[in-house]
Amino acid sequence: MTAPAVTFCDRCGDSLTQGDHASCTAARRLEPPRYCPQCRRRMKVQVVPTGWTATCVEHGDTHS
Amino acid sequence: MPEIIDRARAQVLADGAGLDEAGVLEVLRLPDDDLPELLQLAHDVRMRWCGPEVEVEGIVSLKTGGCPEDCHFCSQSGLFTSPVRAVWLDIPALVEAARQTAATGATEFCIVAAVRGPDQRLMDQMREGVKAIREAVDIQVAASLGMLTQAQVDELVEMGVHRYNHNLETCRSFFPNVVSTHSWEERFSTLEMVRASGMEVCCGGILGLGETIEQRAEFAGQLAQLDPHEVPLNFLNPRPGTPLGDRAVVDGKDALRAIAAFRLALPKTILRYAGGREITLGDLGTRDGLLGGINAVIVGNYLTTLGRPATADLDLLAELKMPVKALSATL
Numbered sequence: 001m002t003a004p005a006v007t008f009c010d011r012c013g014d015s016l017t018q019g020d021h022a023s024c025t026a027a028r029r030l031e032p033p034r035y036c037p038q039c040r041r042r043m044k045v046q047v048v049p050t051g052w053t054a055t056c057v058e059h060g061d062t063h064s
Numbered sequence: 065m066p067e068i069i070d071r072a073r074a075q076v077l078a079d080g081a082g083l084d085e086a087g088v089l090e091v092l093r094l095p096d097d098d099l100p101e102l103l104q105l106a107h108d109v110r111m112r113w114c115g116p117e118v119e120v121e122g123i124v125s126l127k128t129g130g131c132p133e134d135c136h137f138c139s140q141s142g143l144f145t146s147p148v149r150a151v152w153l154d155i156p157a158l159v160e161a162a163r164q165t166a167a168t169g170a171t172e173f174c175i176v177a178a179v180r181g182p183d184q185r186l187m188d189q190m191r192e193g194v195k196a197i198r199e200a201v202d203i204q205v206a207a208s209l210g211m212l213t214q215a216q217v218d219e220l221v222e223m224g225v226h227r228y229n230h231n232l233e234t235c236r237s238f239f240p241n242v243v244s245t246h247s248w249e250e251r252f253s254t255l256e257m258v259r260a261s262g263m264e265v266c267c268g269g270i271l272g273l274g275e276t277i278e279q280r281a282e283f284a285g286q287l288a289q290l291d292p293h294e295v296p297l298n299f300l301n302p303r304p305g306t307p308l309g310d311r312a313v314v315d316g317k318d319a320l321r322a323i324a325a326f327r328l329a330l331p332k333t334i335l336r337y338a339g340g341r342e343i344t345l346g347d348l349g350t351r352d353g354l355l356g357g358i359n360a361v362i363v364g365n366y367l368t369t370l371g372r373p374a375t376a377d378l379d380l381l382a383e384l385k386m387p388v389k390a391l392s393a394t395l
Contacts, residue, residue, distance in 0.1 A: 012304070013147065030301075030342055030370045034147035044151045048161040049122035049168075049364030049374070 085285030103356030122165030272300035299340030327357025
């Protein structure tokens with residue numbers, strides 16, 4: 001089974017092949033993802049004290 | 065030695081009487097060279113009037129995003145192009161979050177909702193959630209649900225909510241620059257109802273919204289007049305898509321000066337590290353603040369952003385020989 005294609009920045013939602021996402025990568029250390037990296041849909045994100053869950057309506061859940 | 069430090073030592077440390085707005089402003093204007101001495105004094109004040117214990121709290125968002133208000137710092141406003149989507153936490157997940165918070169040694173669990181004020185659906189969810197937590201987890205439940213009616217205040221008391229958070233966010237004179245959909249006075253009236261109800265008042269704000277040093281001192285003075293049980297101190301974490309998304313974070317030394325100044329204005333209050341400390345102060349600054357007036361922390365994640373792991377803060381408290389306040393001490 002191959003890993004899903006990661007096409008979009010999960011912080012800003014822009015294409016990973018365009019622009020510099022170094023600041024996004026740095027910010028993500030203290031933020032959950034907001035965009036699905038496969039389809040760039042905004043995800044429903046639930047943060048709790050010990051973790052987070054991000055849900056894409058098309059690609060399902062991701063957990064911390 | 066600066067005269068204001070001598071005066072604060074005599075007035076605040078010896079007598080427990082907080083500095084007024086003018087005194088706080090003098091403290092905020094102290095040069096960097098005086099910062100170590102200032103932090104030591106603030107720490108001495110905290111130890112003398114609050115003791116060595118640190119109150120640990122976890123917070124969770126029951127209802128995230130989609131808020132009708134326009135607080136310019138907040139990624140949960142439905143009026144900005146923030147990536148934060150609206151989502152509700154279900155009751156089993158709420159109880160589990162409380163359980164995990166209690167496992168850290170925390171005595172406080174604050175349930176937060178991004179609303180102007182609670183509607184019936186939210187109050188029903190609160191009733192069910194608080195009941196489920198109280199049955200399953202040994203922890204004090206606090207709430208932060210925006211502006212309340214008297215009937216809602218009474219209902220929260222009856223549910224067993226022991227503390228209510230409602231931040232004034234900034235000083236009265238600067239507030240209209242930060243929020244246009246409601247007033248500082250509307251927030252204040254909720255706080256008055258909460259105090260009269262017997263619930264503990266938790267009220268703080270965010271530094272770095274664009275307020276001047278004078279307005280920072282004004283805010284400390286206004287909080288001192290309110291005399292809340294707890295003051296959570298946040299530092300702006302600029303959120304993408306919000307009107308303050310491009311603001312610079314507060315300088316670390318300014319943040320430490322503010323912590324000490326707020327402690328000298330509020331010598332007997334629980335002064336809690338809240339959001340933004342990670343990016344403003346980092347690990348070293350977190351330690352400096354705990355040795356400069358802070359006596360409470362939010363552990364783990366915040367509402368939409370992540371914090372240091374709870375273990376990192378708990379290890380630091382152990383290293384500093386600051387015991388975590390036990391639940392028995394809060395009842």
